[in-house]
Amino acid sequence: MKNSTQMMELFKSKPIFEELAELRLKIATTDDLKIKGELELYEDRIREFSVSLLKRVKARENGAFEELMSLKDMKNFLHFYAYHIRDYHKFRYSKQNVLHEIRFQIFYHVVNNYRIYNEPHEISLLITSMRNWIRQKVSTALKNTYNPKDDEKLDQVFLVGDATDDTEVLVRDLIDRYLDREEKTVFELKFFEERGFVEIGKFIGASKDTAQRRYKKALNKLSKILSKEL
CATH class of the missing domain: 1.10.10.10 (Winged helix-like DNA-binding domain superfamily/Winged helix DNA-binding domain)
Known part of the structure; x- marks a missing residue:
């Protein structure tokens, strides 16, 4: 049975949702009650790991947010939206600035808005809770905070007509x-x-x-x- 440190190392390279999908398939297909019990216990340990991590972020525990963002699920989310937000703005903003704003919005959301459901797939629930608004929040912050880099400015003709592409x-x-x-x-x-x-x-x-x-x-x-x- 993996402890929290081992799970952290595992989930830096493997999404939690993928581990859970494989785990639930095994639970559903095994007839061995002992093995099924061990698998269900592992599923509960994943729940404890995910919930505990988010609680630590909410409490602003030192290093907790960096641990959260090191999870493969969160890295996928971060880099997916970083690319598409930059693409949405025709790459007027640097990758570093976009990543910074996304991370800030995630941190603010977890600390102030996100309600923990106490589920094994807690990280997936967190990600789902951000999908409908993350680009709008980050885009507003970019417009209010940063000036486009000189080497990333594009002629206005290339910006017309694309602002509503979701x-x-x-x-x-x-x-x-x-x-x-x-x-x-x-x-x-x-x-x-x-x-x-x-x-x-x-x-x-x-x-x-x-x-x-x-x-x-x-x-x-x-x-x-x-x-x-x-």
């Missing part, structure tokens, strides 16, 4: 709603982490071609759904 925010929600566990894993490894199909294939126990086909399948599924929702 596609990037919608896509992340669609991933959670419509992709199955394996499609989501392949998509996130490729999209968020930019891993090659050989490496992705090894991760999911399949060939490079299989990994590539599943990624394309996920892309096609999202494209069809996105065209209906926009």
